[in-house]
Amino acid sequence: MPASHRSKLDRWVQRGFWIFSALPTLLALLILAALWIKSQPILLSHPLKTLLFGSAWKPQKGEFGFLPFISGTIWVTVVALVIAVPICILTALYLSEYTSARTQRLIKPLLDLLAAIPSVVYGVWGVLIIVPWVQNSLAPLLGRWGSILPILTTTNPTGYSVLAGGIVLAVMIAPFIVSIAYEVLQTIPFGLRQASLALGATRWQTIKYAVIPKASTGIFASIVLGCSRALGETMAVLMVVGNVPQIPRSIFDAAYPLPALIANNYGEMMSIPLYDAALMTASLLLLGMVLVLNIFSILALRHVLREKT
Amino acid sequence: MRWKWQQLEEKIVQLFMLLSFALILFCLLLILYTIVAKGLPSLSWAMISQTPKGGFYLGKEGGILNAIIGSLYLALGGTLIALLFAFPLALLLNIYLSQSLWADLVRLSLDILWGIPSIVYGAFGFTVMIFLGWRASLLGGILTLALLEFPIMARAMDEVIRRLPPDLPRAAYALGSTNLETAFFVVTRQILPGLATAALLAFGRGIGDAASVLFTAGYTDRIPNSLFSPAASLPLAVFFQLGTPFPEVQQRAYSAALILTIIVLGISLSSRWLAHYLDRFSIH
Numbered sequence: 375m376p377a378s379h380r381s382k383l384d385r386w387v388q389r390g391f392w393i394f395s396a397l398p399t400l401l402a403l404l405i406l407a408a409l410w411i412k413s414q415p416i417l418l419s420h421p422l423k424t425l426l427f428g429s430a431w432k433p434q435k436g437e438f439g440f441l442p443f444i445s446g447t448i449w450v451t452v453v454a455l456v457i458a459v460p461i462c463i464l465t466a467l468y469l470s471e472y473t474s475a476r477t478q479r480l481i482k483p484l485l486d487l488l489a490a491i492p493s494v495v496y497g498v499w500g501v502l503i504i505v506p507w508v509q510n511s512l513a514p515l516l517g518r519w520g521s522i523l524p525i526l527t528t529t530n531p532t533g534y535s536v537l538a539g540g541i542v543l544a545v546m547i548a549p550f551i552v553s554i555a556y557e558v559l560q561t562i563p564f565g566l567r568q569a570s571l572a573l574g575a576t577r578w579q580t581i582k583y584a585v586i587p588k589a590s591t592g593i594f595a596s597i598v599l600g601c602s603r604a605l606g607e608t609m610a611v612l613m614v615v616g617n618v619p620q621i622p623r624s625i626f627d628a629a630y631p632l633p634a635l636i637a638n639n640y641g642e643m644m645s646i647p648l649y650d651a652a653l654m655t656a657s658l659l660l661l662g663m664v665l666v667l668n669i670f671s672i673l674a675l676r677h678v679l680r681e682k683t
Numbered sequence: 684m685r686w687k688w689q690q691l692e693e694k695i696v697q698l699f700m701l702l703s704f705a706l707i708l709f710c711l712l713l714i715l716y717t718i719v720a721k722g723l724p725s726l727s728w729a730m731i732s733q734t735p736k737g738g739f740y741l742g743k744e745g746g747i748l749n750a751i752i753g754s755l756y757l758a759l760g761g762t763l764i765a766l767l768f769a770f771p772l773a774l775l776l777n778i779y780l781s782q783s784l785w786a787d788l789v790r791l792s793l794d795i796l797w798g799i800p801s802i803v804y805g806a807f808g809f810t811v812m813i814f815l816g817w818r819a820s821l822l823g824g825i826l827t828l829a830l831l832e833f834p835i836m837a838r839a840m841d842e843v844i845r846r847l848p849p850d851l852p853r854a855a856y857a858l859g860s861t862n863l864e865t866a867f868f869v870v871t872r873q874i875l876p877g878l879a880t881a882a883l884l885a886f887g888r889g890i891g892d893a894a895s896v897l898f899t900a901g902y903t904d905r906i907p908n909s910l911f912s913p914a915a916s917l918p919l920a921v922f923f924q925l926g927t928p929f930p931e932v933q934q935r936a937y938s939a940a941l942i943l944t945i946i947v948l949g950i951s952l953s954s955r956w957l958a959h960y961l962d963r964f965s966i967h
Binding site for chain 2: 380387388392394398399412461462467483484487494498502557602603609636654669
């Protein structure tokens with residue numbers, strides 16, 4: 375092929391490729407726009423305050439209060455984070471600071487494996503192991519403190535609860551948090567540790583005073599990213615959380631997070647007026663929460679991981 | 684005294700770290716053990732070679748071939764379509780737009796898309812399908828999965844190309860190649876292992892995802908025979924069968940979960956092997 379043809383072809387392809395580069399941004403905007411338009415009927419006919427802070431959920435009567443679902447989402451996510459964060463950070467520190475490079479190469483595939491397991495399988499595991507464990511062991515054990523700490527009150531006889539959802543979620547987001555936190559820790563210059571150790575600090579003192587202050591932004595971002603994963607997780611949570619539209623008062627109460635609401639009701643959403651708009655509003659709310667957390671953590675992580683190079 | 688406390692603190696923290704690490708490993712093993720122990724007893728040849736017969740959901744004869752085939756169709760279709768967009772985008776980001784602000788913005792958008800929950804993709808896909816007047820179908824499921832897989836694949840491929848030594852494209856340019864020739868004849872060949880891993884990663888994500896196909900692909904007892912017929916999928920087979928009150932059917936949900944886990948872990952392992960195998964075609 376003559377040179378002029380080759381460079382002409384190159385220019386044409388370059389122009390065509392530009393379309394591809396607009397796709398991700400367009401897609402994100404399109405998703406937002408579609409959900410926004412579809413939730414207009416309900417956003418226009420109900421004041422935002424009763425939608426967000428109303429707790430009456432009676433679609434047949436036209437009452438749509440999302441508070442039970444929003445609070446269900448927040449409860450489950452917070453419980454998951456409380457369980458997962460200390461364990462994940464300690465694990466990431468252990469992998470990064472105490473193990474040899476060879477062990478690290480062995481562990482990474484295991485984390486990938488844990489991340490690859492489909493959420494419905496986590497759900498089955500939750501139903502088989504976690505729900506009975508909560509019902510038979512944790513609820514009787516912790517319920518005794520219910521009179522002192524109201525969040526431990528046990529009024530729900532089944533194990534399908536905020537706690538079961540939180541535990542399953544904690545296991546699901548663990549590989550994410552661990553691998554990102556580990557990656558962040560790896561960007562801390564080795565010389566920093568050597569300097570601290572040379573001054574006679576123990577390894578833990580080095581971590582506490584030299585590594586963690588430097589890595590704190592990145593570690594925090596990894597937690598936020600895990601949090602946004604937890605918010606959107608559907609099937610596994612749906613299977614173990616009980617799905618009762620109420621505002622949970624205790625970790626042993628059943629809850630009904632937003633993703634579960636959407637997944638459970640798509641079947642009848644066409645038969646009740648405004649119901650489809652309500653479910654789209656639920657999707658929009660969920661997307662809004664996830665986007666805010668994601669954008670923050672992505673930007674923070676970029677900043678942190680780029681400093682290395 | 685102070686020295687002793689420091690040593691003690693060191694030991695305590697190390698103990699906690701080890702315990703945390705062990706706990707995560709324990710959970711992984713417990714999950715695998717539970718799925719295998721519960722799923723193996725009712726796993727039979729009939730489960731993977733037959734479609735559901737009459738009364739299947741009451742515990743009668745049949746298998747979940749419809750869901751296995753449906754899932755493979757959905758994930759294969761989704762992966763192919765995602766590949767069609769993700770691969771050129773990844774090349775474009777690195778060859779044509781390497782350090783520009785626009786590339787940064789595209790990467791940010793991809794990361795944002797990557798974080799959108801699959802249930803939102805499902806709701807979005809469903810909305811678009813209603814707008815177009817489609818019913819739940821294989822095609823709807825494939826397109827929704829393609830949306831879900833596209834950012835995962837594009838980002839993974841982008842990372843692979845970015846790790847390429849910059850001397851390689853430079854050498855190609857020095858020999859007079861255009862951007863296009865460098866991209867397809869030099870870069871692509873060099874990153875083949877990474878491309879395969881990225882595609883398989885997205886495939887595994889697609890085959891295991893339930894929330895996005897719940898609205899869009901529907902569920903049926905038959906093997907789909909056209910793009911416009913509904914398609915069953917393995918994750919939903921697990922979910923629906925677990926939701927019935929009959930222990931025999933729930934048993935089958937466990938073995939469906941085992942089949943799904945075997946497929947996903949098989950993909951994960953084979954992608955490692957494939958990357959290793961294809962590595963021989965790269966320059967080192």
